[in-house]
Amino acid sequence: MRVLQVINSLTFRFILRYVIALVVSVFAVLSLLYTYLSYGYFTGLTDSINDELDTLQLVYRGQGINGLRQYVGDQISAPAGASFSYLLTSPEGDKLGGDLPSTPRYREFTEGWLAFQESLLHRGETSDVDFIARSRRLDTGLNALVAYNFAAVSESGAVVFGTLLWAMIATLILGIIGGFFAASFAMQRLEDFSQRLSRIVRENPAERMPMKGEEGYLREMSLVTNRMLDQMSQLMQGIKLVSDNIAHDLRTPLTRIRNHLNQLRDGLEPERQEAVDRVIEDCDDLLATFNALLRISTLESGSRSAPETRVDLGGLLADVVELYEPLAIDKGVELNLDVAGEHSVRGDNDLLFQLFANLVDNAIKYTPAGGVIAVRVGAGEVAAGHRIVVADNGPGIPVTDRKNVFRRFYRLEASRGKEPGHGLGLSLVMAIAHYHRGTVQLASNRPGLKVIVELP
C-alpha cells in the first residue's frame, strides 16, 4: 500500500520521467558518436583496401601473375601486415593464390563491398571472424580480392556497446530506487504537513504550522498556510463577533420594548389588548430567534472539547418520540420508533435531545396528515459509530436545496410564510452534530425526506 502510494506520488513519477529522459538522451548521443566513429573507421578501412587493390594491380602489371603471388605470399607471411587476406582467382574461378578459401560465402553491399564470415586458424584455434572485402578484376581477367579482418575492432566495439548498455540499465535502476526514496521522503514530509494541517482544522484552530527545522518549499508552504489560517480565524472571529453583537445588542432593546408593551397592555380595554398581544408574540419570536442564533454560534465557536458523558440513544429517542407523539396524533401523522440493539454515545444529553427533537419536529411539520414518520437506529452498519435515521413521507427537499437548508435562516420557498419557524432548526442540528464529531446527511426517502445522523 505504502509502496503503491510512493509510486503514485508526483515526486516519484517526476524522477522516473527524468531518469528515462536522461537515459534515452545519453543513449542517443552515444549512438551518434558510435555511428560517427564507425563511419570514420570503415572509411579509412575501405580506402586502405582500395589502395591495396591498386598496389596489386601495379604489381600484376609489372611482374605478372608470379610477381603477384610472390607479393601476396610476402604480405601474408609478414609478421606486421597480417591484417589483409587475399584471394586470387582465374577468370574460370580457380584459385591461383592467397590465404582465403576459393569460394567464401559473402554478402554483397553497395558499390561492390562484400562482407563474409570465415573460420580462421588463429593461435592454434579456429574462430569465426568477420571480414570486409572488395574484389577487382585485374587487367587480364584475373580476379583479386582483398579482405580485412576487423574482428579486433568489432570485439572492442561489442565490449564498449555492452558496457554502455549495462551502464544505462544501472542508471535506470539506480534512478528508480533513488527516486523511490526521494519521493518517499518528500511524501513523508508532505504527509506530516497535511496531518498537522488537518489536526489544526479538526481540533485546534488556534494552532499553527511549525516553522522551525523546515526549509525550502515546505517552509514556504508553512508560511503561506499560517498566514491563511490567521486570516481565516480573523474572519471567523469577525463574523462571530458581529453576529453575537447583533443578537446581543438587539436583544436588550427588544426585551425592553416587550416589557413596555406588557405594561401598556394592562392599561388597555380588552378589545385592544389582543393587538398588543400579537406584537408581544412577535417580539418573543424574535427573541427566540436571537437565542437560537447565539446557541448555534456558541456551539460552532469550537472552543469546547467534545462531551465525555455517555448517553443511551435508545432511551433518549424514546423520550423524544414520547414527547412528540401527541403533536403527531393531533396532526394525523404516524410516529414510529425502531431501536435495534444497545446504543451508547459520548455526548450531551440535552443537546442530543435538541437535535432529534428538531428533526422530529420538522418531520411532523412537513408531513401531511396520513403520513408516516420513522425514527430508526441501528439500521445499517457504520464504522465505529451509530446511525440514526429520521424518515418521513412528506414532500422532501429537492436535491439542489439539500446543502442550503443547513444555512442559517434558509427556508424553502414552498414553506416560507406557510409554516412557523425561524429557519435555524437544521443549522442547530448541524452545529450539535459537529459538536459531537458527527455528521448529518439528507437523502430522499422516495418519497419524502430521510435525515441520516451519524455519531461516533
Place this chain on the structure above:
Amino acid sequence: MKVLLVEDDPSVGSFIAGELSAAGYDCLLQDDGEQGLAAALEGNFDVLVVDRMLPGRDGLSIVQVLRESGDTTPVLVLSALGDVEDRVEGLHCGADDYLTKPFSMAELQARLEVLHRRASTSSDAPTRLQVADLEMDLLTQEVRRQQVSITLQPREYKLLEYLMRHAGQVVTRAMLLEHVWGYHFDPQTNVIDVHVSRLRQKIDRDFDTPLLTTVRGAGYRLGAD
C-alpha cells in the same frame, strides 16, 4: 426580592440587572468572583444568580463556600451552552437551579420566583397536594377534582404534580421540559402546549372554573395568583 447577580460579562450583566430592576427586583451586580462571594456572605439576599465562569473565583466554588458556611440562600447558576458537567456538577455543589445562556428574561424571572418561594415555604415532604378543589394523593397517585376521580397518563400525572407543587407560580415551558421530561432544550414548536392542553381537558373541561391558565409570553400557572 433582593437578588445578587455575579456576572463578569459587562453587557450580559448590565442587561440582566437592568431587566430585573425594571421588573421590581432589588438587584446588585458584581463582576468578580471574590467580590461576589464577599457580597453574598455579607448581604442578606433572597436569591443569588451566579455565572459559572468568573474571574477571581468560579461560580461553583462560591456556592460551595456558601454551603459550607451554612448559608442556604437559593442559588441559580448561569452557564454557557455545552458545558454538560456544569449542570450535574453545579447541582452537586449545592446550586438549586441552573440556566444555560442565552435565556429569556421571563424564564429567569419565573425561576427566581420559584426559588424564592421554595426557600420561604417549609421543606417537609407532603403526601397530598391540593390546589383549590383539585387534589392529588402522592402515595396512591390518585387525582380528584370535586371528588370526581380523574385518570391520567404517567406523563400527565408528572406534569400535574409539578404544576401543583408550584401552584400560583408561573411555570415556563423550559421548566416543565426540564423537570417533567428531564431534558433542558429549546422546543421549536408548541409541543409542550399539546401536552398541557391534553391535561387541561382532563382537569378543567368538565368543571366551571378553569384552574390551568396560560400566561402569555411566559408559560402556565395552576390555580390563583
